[in-house]
């Protein structure tokens with residue numbers, strides 16, 4: 001796929017719906033964060049992913065700090081998604097087998113291997129979430145079926161199959177593939193493990209969002225620094241809503257919360273622009289950022305983001321490519337971060353806004369200045385190594 005050249009390259013809207021009394025949803029409590037962390041620590045091969053401080057880059061950009069949580073090494077799966085899928089699968093198993101809360105850990109669940117064999121999880125995915133579901137099913141001894149939208153890369157398909165899942169690329173776009181998976185779940189008595197929510201389907205996506213809390217609790221364990229700005233990229237919005245919820249639940253000052261989307265798949269930005277306070281479908285999707293190529297906001301995420309996000313930003317594909325290149329070839333003392341298209345877009349955005357006079361109004365809206373400590377999440381590594389090599393020109 002060629003990078004799109006949709007104009008403008010970067011655009012932002014201040015959130016007109018922001019609530020005067022911002023607050024975290026009730027599923028984002030200190031106790032929940034702790035329970036999720038204990039569960040993840042019980043998984044085979046669990047380690048915290050690196051927090052990379054790009055000090056030279058921050059100095060060049062005229063900000064105080066640029067901190068990158070690098071998800072390229074998460075369980076060898078190259079993306080953060082497994083944090084959500086694993087917790088939601090464990091909660092689903094807990095419910096089906098009638099386990100206690102204390103049994104939400106890997107060994108206690110694996111002890112029920114006979115019952116687990118008959119459980120099948122199904123999902124729709126651009127790649128990262130599906131690989132996560134397939135990996136979890138493999139670990140727990142369940143089965144996984146994964147449907148992927150048209151245009152998905154063969155490499156991502158094979159990566160999912162490598163975990164023993166049944167996986168296929170459909171003739172449908174992402175949002176249609178989600179519907180198809182939901183129908184297949186009903187027809188075959190499989191468990192739908194989708195990372196988006198809609199009326200009547202909220203429990204699994206809520207658990208997935210809770211699973212993402214571990215990204216930020218690891219961050220807190222890794223540094224005393226507290227961000228002034230947090231940038232989270234959105235597909236259906238579950239990731240960003242989870243990250244924002246964590247910061248809203250913290251007793252520390254709430255950073256500026258910034259949502260980042262591709263110009264060619266901006267379902268939040270477009271919905272805010274429409275202005276009726278409701279989430280709207282963006283039908284035509286046109287972006288290389290496969291993980292963010294979604295047209296329908298998750299309704300659970302929509303409510304959280306609509307009431308709490310400060311600024312909505314859209315970026316052309318070129319911004320993501322710039323981010324990938326900067327992270328792959330950093331200034332001499334900064335560490336390399338391998339980051340895919342969906343992972344690198346916030347870094348490309350920060351760089352462009354701080355260095356290109358054309359975006360001085362965006363910079364003003366984002367309130368980036370010499371005191372800014374910016375936290376971004378490089379949510380994936382080279383999930384398609386061939387594309388990665390082409391784009392960073394290795």
Ligand SMILES: Cc1ncc(COP(=O)(O)O)c(C=O)c1O
Pocket residue numbers: 079081126128129195233234235236237238239240290291292294342343379380
């Ligand atoms: C690498 C990457 N980053 C970010 C996201 C966005 O997550 P969400 O769809 O929950 O907004 C995804 C989703 O698949 C992804 O794969």
